[in-house]
Amino acid sequence: MNNSDLNENTSLQSADDASEWLAMQYVLGELSAEQVERFESAMAGNVALCELVLTATKLSAGIAMAFESQQSKASPVSVRFETVLAEKTVSPVLRERQVFARLSVFLATSAMGLAVLTMMTLDHSRTSTIVLHDDAVADAFAMLLGSSPSNDLNSEFDEFVESEDTISSLVAPEWLLTAVDLDAAAELDDPQADNPEDESRIF
């Protein structure tokens, strides 16, 4: 093969390589709109260019799937390795974050508790009426109100927080209960119940 043949072959190869590279650029979307238009017009008159586009598409798809396959094959081990590495790398930071989170929760809870106590204390000094719908809630409020150091107990619930020692003072005397029973019985038997001044029937 002489030099001219070699040069011709080289130039042809270069031309083929250039066409292949152009086809690959077309497939990868590297060409401008004008270049795309020109290339597609060239393809319409040159079937070889269509074949080059087909080859470029298949090669690109094969490359993408080859890397994808490599990624998926490596993933079970690499994921485990990366997970362990991530844990070792991140754990001091993670621990700090956990401590910070717990501290934040504790402080927030404490602040809320103090706020509730303060609110209850303030409410305890007011004359507003609290409507209690639930016995449990009533008990909780009762406990809070009972532990309050304030002496200005002007609520109508004062009697419910009396200590056990003073409960006996709320119990009606025996004679009063008897009188009530006798009065009730008299109303049922005698229509003269409207004369309560008559004490003769009592004793």
Place this chain on the structure above:
Amino acid sequence: MTQDDSNRCEDEAKSQGFARVMVQDACVEWETDLKGFLLGVLKSHHLAEDAYQRTVVRAIEAAQAVRTETLRGWLFRIALNEGRLLLRQRNQDAELQASFFDQGARDQWEHQSSRGAQWISGPEIVTSEAIEAIQQSLFRLPAEQQEVIRRRIYKDQTFAQIAEQMQSPLGTVLTWMRRGLLRLKQDSQLRAFVDDSTEL
């Protein structure tokens, strides 16, 4: 109608039928290649499938005009025309729809319609044997060529991004890409696939 006319009509009908059958068979035989070609043109599996169906219909309609020796090229030309037509229609429809969308939706459509690596991969384009051969050939490439090819085709990064991240000039990156692809083409294992593009 004379006997000759009748015979002529019969012959024409037979040849039309024969041509249609020939075109139908060719469309089935080269379905993968035609779809692969359309995928390269349209950058979308969905559009490539649509364009292929239109190609088959159009080819059968024009079956009478084909010659056996130029059948493959003739089908590729029809496929190219149908693909470009479909793309033009799609762009017109998309522009019409985008005019009703707010800017956020329009941006989202533009992002979706722009290139992405997902369109290129698909099991119907290349065989598993070809994928394995390509993988082995890739590993034989120099590291920088392999990396550029991986970033451009698999990660769908632009050459500018690749150049920045690899801290190399853009021209160098393009050269690596081109040489890497050339070496893949010249690789002995891939040669059997590349020489006969229908086998890839």
